[in-house]
Amino acid sequence: MRALSARDVVQVWEAGRERHPVDRALLVLAAALPRSSRDELAALSVGERDALLLTVREQTLGPRLACFVKCPRCAVPAEFAAEVDEVRLARPGEPVAREHALLADGWEVRYRLVDSRDLAAVAGHTDPAFARRLLLTRCVLEARREGEPVAAQRVPEPVLAALAGELVLRDPQSEIEFSLSCHACGTRWSAVLDVAAFLWAELSVLARRLLREVHALAAVYGWRESEILAMSAPRRAAYLEMVGT
Ligand SMILES: [Zn+2]
Incomplete structure (x- = not known):
């Protein structure tokens, strides 16, 4: 630096x-x-x-x-x-752990922290709800419902809301x-x-x-x-x- x-x-x-x-x-x-x-x-x-x-x-x-x-x-x-x-x-x-797992409502979600590529991917979208959902699903590496794999796009809103909270908790510097x-x-x-x-x-x-x-x-x-x-x-x-x- x-x-x-x-x-x-x-x-x-x-x-x-x-x-x-x-x-x-x-x-x-x-x-x-x-x-x-x-x-x-x-x-x-x-x-x-x-x-x-x-x-x-x-x-x-x-x-x-x-x-x-x-x-x-x-x-x-x-x-x-x-x-x-x-x-x-x-x-x-100092590197932070970028991958984590979340258990919520019978779901197990493996996810990674938000990076600049994610911010760039949602930058062009004017609908904030769509952009938020796109950002969160991009961070999902793997989602399982009662052990069965499910596509990230099908993770329900309450689980995504929990994920949004976890993302800030695991990367507190991102929101001062x-x-x-x-x-x-x-x-x-x-x-x-x-x-x-x-x-x-x-x-x-x-x-x-x-x-x-x-x-x-x-x-x-x-x-x-x-x-x-x-x-x-x-x-x-x-x-x-x-x-x-
Ligand atoms: Zn005032």
């Missing part, structure tokens, strides 16, 4: 701009883990993926996360901070919740931290800032983009100060 360089940030942003959030997360990981194949990264459970993304965030932009939310009742904006260590439950790169309260109206609610979306938003802001810096320095000194991005951040900042931006 390495921190993203200025060049990485611009390249990842450019490659991911028009892509789905699932692909964006994989692009970020591929840049930080150049020795891992795309298939290996896509097969990480969502929790494993998010633990690694938090580490990319920590190494590239530091450990303190500044989160912005709006109260669901009065829409007053609120800001809260969290440290990467508070929201990263496992050591990054914050308990929040509104300082204006007192409403309490909980919000899920979407690590991939959060980091993508930050990297987009950083990429645009880097391009503005390239523009300012190239316009004055005539340096190439690659030269400017290869500079350390303090050196780039010192030149920017000299050209008065």
